[in-house]
Amino acid sequence: MKRLLLIDGMALLFRSFYATSVYNRFMYTSTGMPTNGVQGFVKHMLTSIETFEPTHVVCCWDMGSKTFRTEMFDDYKANRPAPPEQLIPQFDLVKEVVDSFDIPNIGLVGFEADDCIGTIAKMYRDDAEIMILTGDQDILQLLDDKISVALIKNGYGNYEVHSPSSFFEKKGLTPSQLIDLKAIMGDPSDNYPGVKGIGEKTATKLLLEHSTIEGILENLSSLTKAQQKKFEESLELLHLSRELAEIKCDVPVSCAIDTAEITFNQDKIYSKFDELEFTTLKTFVSKYCS
Structure with a gap:
């Protein structure tokens, strides 16, 4: 081989x-x-x-x-x-x-x-x-x-x-989930924002519960009010960040x-x-x- x-x-x-x-x-x-x-x-x-x-x-x-x-x-x-x-x-x-x-x-x-x-x-x-x-x-x-x-x-x-x-x-995540993790938490090194106010710990927890960004967005009502607001306010940047991260x-x-x-x-x-x-x-x- x-x-x-x-x-x-x-x-x-x-x-x-x-x-x-x-x-x-x-x-x-x-x-x-x-x-x-x-x-x-x-x-x-x-x-x-x-x-x-x-x-x-x-x-x-x-x-x-x-x-x-x-x-x-x-x-x-x-x-x-x-x-x-x-x-x-x-x-x-x-x-x-x-x-x-x-x-x-x-x-x-x-x-x-x-x-x-x-x-x-x-x-x-x-x-x-x-x-x-x-x-x-x-x-x-x-x-x-x-x-x-x-x-x-x-x-x-x-x-x-x-x-x-x-x-x-x-990490407790699959390799493909790393893309969504970076999209949510952003990347200061590459200078893209992700969801403002959501760090690695919270992003990991949400991905463990909902698997993907799509799963999180489909279940926004199960998030805290503060988390819901952060995702809703950063929706466009979230999707952009995922494209940048992949x-x-x-x-x-x-x-x-x-x-x-x-x-x-x-x-x-x-x-x-x-x-x-x-x-x-x-x-x-x-x-x-x-």
Whole structure:
């Protein structure tokens, strides 16, 4: 059985960048190119390959800040600051490094990496065991009996691995209910409101009682007067928030599974590493190369 590792590239790059930039370590090349995020990315990628032993790997990327979600809601992620100047050149650089490993880089303008991950995961869930590597808990909505998620914790090789059963044990909800949970409580990180005044605890309780947003709305009379008012006043934003929260799994991207098979070529990788002066990283790579 094939084992496909889907990597949330931007999540790994940002995590790697901030892990060292907080100490003002940017690891410039002799030409002045910052590489701290890319070097950390490579370590995370190779550590995850060693840990989960996939036969195939795909890396998915955001392709700019404008997506169908920003068209739906102008303030979507509007609270996020611009990326630091030392990170900006690493966006293209990290894809060049991934390409040197002959790992497909997948992304589509107008969509987020999560949407590409969701689409490819659903595309190949019957042909391979799917593991998604990310730091973003939103992706847990994709969990099913064929799709697992590894959330990166602090350090290298430290993961919180989830299946539908482990997610239920932690949250008391099914993965699909995570979409409704986020729609109700909103998401400060993504900057959409949900139902004002309803937090995670109340939202979870209501979903346990009524299963879905539709079930809650059909039984508004059973809620407290205060809760009824909050839902009624936020009805339009509630439905919008649910659309924003749900990962699209029908994005027009494709990736032939054979192109994702791990066949690392040491000369090709070392050539890129020499160009970027990644001397110490060579020891991480040699065991995987032909």
